[in-house]
Amino acid sequence: EAQVTQNPRYLITVTGKKLTVTCSQNMNHEYMSWYRQDPGLGLRQIYYSMNVEVTDKGDVPEGYKVSRKEKRNFPLILESPSPNQTSLYFCASSKGSLNNQPQHFGDGTRLSIL
Amino acid sequence: QKEVEQNSGPLSVPEGAIASLNCTYSDRGSQSFFWYRQYSGKSPELIMSIYSNGDKEDGRFTAQLNKASQYVSLLIRDSQPSDSATYLCAVNARDYKLSFGAGTTVTVRA
Numbered sequence: 001e002a003q004v005t006q007n008p009r010y011l012i013t014v015t016g017k018k019l020t021v022t023c024s025q026n027m028n029h030e031y032m033s034w035y036r037q038d039p040g041l042g043l044r045q046i047y048y049s050m051n052v053e054v055t056d057k058g059d060v061p062e063g064y065k066v067s068r069k070e071k072r073n074f075p076l077i078l079e080s081p082s083p084n085q086t087s088l089y090f091c092a093s094s095k096g097s098l099n100n101q102p103q104h105f106g107d108g109t110r111l112s113i114l
Numbered sequence: 115q116k117e118v119e120q121n122s123g124p125l126s127v128p129e130g131a132i133a134s135l136n137c138t139y140s141d142r143g144s145q146s147f148f149w150y151r152q153y154s155g156k157s158p159e160l161i162m163s164i165y166s167n168g169d170k171e172d173g174r175f176t177a178q179l180n181k182a183s184q185y186v187s188l189l190i191r192d193s194q195p196s197d198s199a200t201y202l203c204a205v206n207a208r209d210y211k212l213s214f215g216a217g218t219t220v221t222v223r224a
Contacts, residue, residue, distance in 0.1 A: 031210065042118075042202065042216040043158070050210055058211070090157055102148055103212065105157040 002027045006091050006106035013081060014114050021076045021109050023091030031094045032074040033058070033103065034066065036087040043090065049074055081113045117141060118205050120215035128223050133190040135218050137203030140184070146206035147179055147186045151199045152217070158202055162188060193222045 004025045013019055025032065033048040035058075045058030049068040063085055065077040074093075078085060088110050092103040121136040135149075146165055150158035162177040164170045164186065170177045176189040186205075190197055203215040 033212070035214075040216055043204075043214040045212065048210055056210065059213075101146075102160040102163055105159070108157050 002104070004091055004093050004104050004106035006089075006109050008109060009107065010110050012112040012114065015082055016080050019078050019081060019111075021078075021089060021091075021111070023074045023076065023106060024072050025074075025091075025093040025104070026072065027093060027095070027104065028071065029093035029095050029104075030071070031096060031101070031103075032068065033092045034064070034074070034076045035090045035092065036060065036085075037090060037108075038087050046076070046089075078111075081111075083113050086111060086113045116215075117207065117213040118203055118215040120201075120203050120218045122218070124219040124221055126221045126223060127193050129193060129195060131193050133193050133197065133220050133222070135188040135190075135201050135203075135220070137186045137188075137205075137215055138184055139186070139203075139205045139207075139213075141205070141207035142181075142184060144181075144184075144205045144207045147177070148204040148206075148212075149175075149177060149186075149188045150202040150204060150214075152202060153199045161201075190220070193220075195222050195224050198222050 007022045034046040035043040047066040049055045091106040094101040094103045127133045149162040152158045164177040164179045174191045178187045200217040200219045202217045
C-alpha cells in the first residue's frame, strides 16, 4: 500500500529536549515536505526536499532541521524544542515538482512541548 | 497580504444544497491549484486539482479557476453529511512551494 508513515503519532516532551519525528514514504517520490498546522493559520511549510541531499527552507523554518540522506526518509529534528513549537505536524511527498503533482500526506504527529 | 486566502467560515448548508467555497491567491505566476478535504483529527486528502482556466467536474465536486482574477472555487453539489469537513485551498506558485489557505469548515445539516 502506498503511504507516508510518520512516527511518533503523539509526543509530549519538555522544553530543550531534542526530538526527531521520522517520515518515510514507499512511493519512490522525489519531493518531500514538512508542514505544521495551527488553528486559524492553516498548513505552513517548514522545510522541503527536492531529492536526496537537496533541502530548502519553507515559510517557518526557525527552530527546525531536516536531512535527506535516503530518498524514502525525511526526518524533522527539533534540537531545542520550545512551547511555541507545540503543533500538529504533517509530512507529505509527491512525485517530482509540485507542478501538476498533488501531495500525499502522512497521518500527522501531534507534539506538545511543556 | 496572505498568499492564499479563503472565505471565512464556518459554512453551514442543508443536506442536498450546494456548498460554495472560494479562494484567492496573490502570486499571478501560480500554476497548479488543489482542494484538499480534512476531517477533524485526520490528514488532508486531495479531492480536486485544476491547472487551466475554466471548470473541472468530478462527481459532485466542481472546481473553477480564473487566473485573470486570481480566483479558484469549489462547488459541492447535493451536499451530504459526510461532506462536513474543513476544505483547504492550496496553490503552487513555484515548483517546490505549496501555499495553503487557512481552510473553510463546512457543516452539512441533515
